[in-house]
Amino acid sequence: xxxxGIEIDLSNxxxxxxxxxxxxxxxxQRLIQSTLEQGSIQCQLAxxxxxxxxxxxxxWLAMYKDxxxxxxxxxxxxxxxxxxIIFELVTQVEYFKRLSKKAFEDxxxxxxxxxxxxxxxxxWIKERFSDNKEVYEALKVLYRATDEYVDxxxxxxxxxxxxxxxxxxxxxxxxxxxxxxxxxSLLNQTYNFVNYLYxxxxxxxxxxxxxxxxxxxxxxxxxxxxxxxxxxxxxxFTG
Numbered sequence: 001x002x003x004x005g006i007e008i009d010l011s012n013x014x015x016x017x018x019x020x021x022x023x024x025x026x027x028x029q030r031l032i033q034s035t036l037e038q039g040s041i042q043c044q045l046a047x048x049x050x051x052x053x054x055x056x057x058x059x060w061l062a063m064y065k066d067x068x069x070x071x072x073x074x075x076x077x078x079x080x081x082x083x084x085i086i087f088e089l090v091t092q093v094e095y096f097k098r099l100s101k102k103a104f105e106d107x108x109x110x111x112x113x114x115x116x117x118x119x120x121x122x123x124w125i126k127e128r129f130s131d132n133k134e135v136y137e138a139l140k141v142l143y144r145a146t147d148e149y150v151d152x153x154x155x156x157x158x159x160x161x162x163x164x165x166x167x168x169x170x171x172x173x174x175x176x177x178x179x180x181x182x183x184x185s186l187l188n189q190t191y192n193f194v195n196y197l198y199x200x201x202x203x204x205x206x207x208x209x210x211x212x213x214x215x216x217x218x219x220x221x222x223x224x225x226x227x228x229x230x231x232x233x234x235x236x237f238t239g
Contacts, residue, residue: 001037014054019071020061035115043116049142056118062087063114113194116194117190121186135171138161138167
């Protein structure tokens with residue numbers, strides 16, 4: 001599938017952080033393929049690169065699956081330190097756990113929660129480090145689709161890239177710790193927003209084949225919602 005001018009094979013995403021069955025992997029591919037083909041969601045940061053879609057899958061599985069049956073694949077986690085720190089920081093917050101309870105075993109609701117949540121988290125991180133060249137250099141693969149890192153899960157990363165990732169992980173952890181209330185507020189507001197969308201969808205008489213099409217005309221709402229955040233750069237929601 002062509003995303004941001006780069007062909008991304010949705011059947012060949014980065015290796016999952018969580019242990020996932022073949023059936024679950026195929027289910028996610030079907031869901032995300034349908035979402036992208038319909039153009040039914042306007043969260044372009046979350047759906048812009050092979051790496052970001054891989055994080056969506058991490059979040060989706062963490063919401064869709066029984067929490068007691070979630071296991072980190074330690075070998076894969078070592079390959080993706082930035083993905084891992086984002087996953088850990090988000091999933092340990094109470095609001096994520098609330099979303100997980102609502103979305104448990106609901107494949108589409110889990111997906112919309114995962115996409116919107118990652119959109120807001122990536123937006124927050126992007127704002128924090130857009131002026132930090134050293135950190136943003138390591139983070140740019142989250143936001144820009146390039147051929148540069150297509151095979152990064154097949155070989156060991158270079159020493160330079162490993163150092164860059166380590167610096168980025170430390171910076172993200174520090175930023176969240178220093179702004180813990182703001183980060184928690186971000187997840188809280190995202191929690192409220194996705195519940196608003198879910199309730200809005202359930203108010204309609206006609207049942208769609210998925211819960212995602214209601215996002216089609218929500219860009220203004222999304223931008224207005226995010227503009228009330230603690231932002232320093234008033235860019236559009238889609239990033």
